[in-house]
Amino acid sequence: MAADKIAIDFGSAQTKIYKLGYGMVLSEPTLAAVTAGEKSSVRAVGKEAKKLVGKTAEKTKIVSPVSGGEIVSDKVAVSILDEFLKKIEYKSGFGGGKALVSVPCGADGNFLKRYEAVLADAGIATADFVYAPILAAIGQDLTLTEFSPYFIIDMGAGATDIAAVSMEGVIAGVSVSAGLNKVDSALIDFIAEEYGLQIGILTAEKLKIQIGSLMENDTLSAVINGRDLTTGKPRSISLSSKNIRKVLCDFYDTVADIALKVLAKLPPEVSAEIRHAGIYLSGGGAKIYGLEEYYLKKFGMPVNVAANPDMCVAFGGGIALGNPDMLKKIKIKND
Known part of the structure; x- marks a missing residue:
């Protein structure tokens, strides 16, 4: 068999x-x-x-x-x-x-x-x-050769892999324990501190998916339920994308700062190739609204978001x- x-x-x-x-x-x-x-x-x-x-x-x-x-x-x-x-x-x-x-x-x-x-x-x-970054590149239908490096940022739940890769392997890269799970935890802490409401991890995850956006003027909104930290009673509040944007920005800024450090260590020839091709984003973290525009300002080069980022x-x-x-x-x- x-x-x-x-x-x-x-x-x-x-x-x-x-x-x-x-x-x-x-x-x-x-x-x-x-x-x-x-x-x-x-x-x-x-x-x-x-x-x-x-x-x-x-x-x-x-x-x-x-x-x-x-x-x-x-x-x-x-x-x-x-x-x-x-x-x-x-x-x-x-x-x-x-x-x-x-x-x-x-x-x-x-x-x-x-x-x-x-x-x-x-x-x-x-x-x-x-x-993982090599597979993420292949999963985006990028043609890997010894002469065509690509810069991959693969943002998962528990870790983010950042690397320049080619068919020869990882040219320079790092895996950091900065993943989307930290966004969920940060949202729980933020809502408790700002609104006096305790929410669970599934609510935080749902909130991130429904209204999470890096666009400054996004009008998405959602109602969430939780426990009032003062009275202990159930309570609901309405939140907009603007309310939680800073929490998201903190995470994506951290990833960008690490990526810029990796880029700074690349050989000049590799750096030139990557600047032309741009950055390729994959993983569940690449699904957030407004990420392409947000990172275009951060990196000053093309930003390519995978069609099915979490499956790459x-x-x-x-x-x-x-x-x-x-x-x-x-x-x-x-x-």
């Missing part, structure tokens, strides 16, 4: 799996509902676990095994991956199965060994690892799966 060929983007917030010959077969939250105690167990994963956020009893916690791009709970990671592989009816074949897996910039030998152990416990015997890395993995020569060039040599 032949094994399926899959590409996995195991993110802090969302896991995507691409199966060669089928396309994108899974996109679910990287979450598990875990019962605390000596004999802890996983009650639910993915979409079912997210439904329980903010609604569980004290003994059950909703957790993600990935933080800042790194696996922080092997046991939970294995449980989630095992369940996801069952959902897509993954066939490991006689050799135990193989996958292409995206990893953040700077992932070292120890990082990869931990991933290998988790994958093995989930039923995947061997894996090829590729840096997984799509890139799928393309690489179908091109063995390309995969041989871009995979991390972990000798």
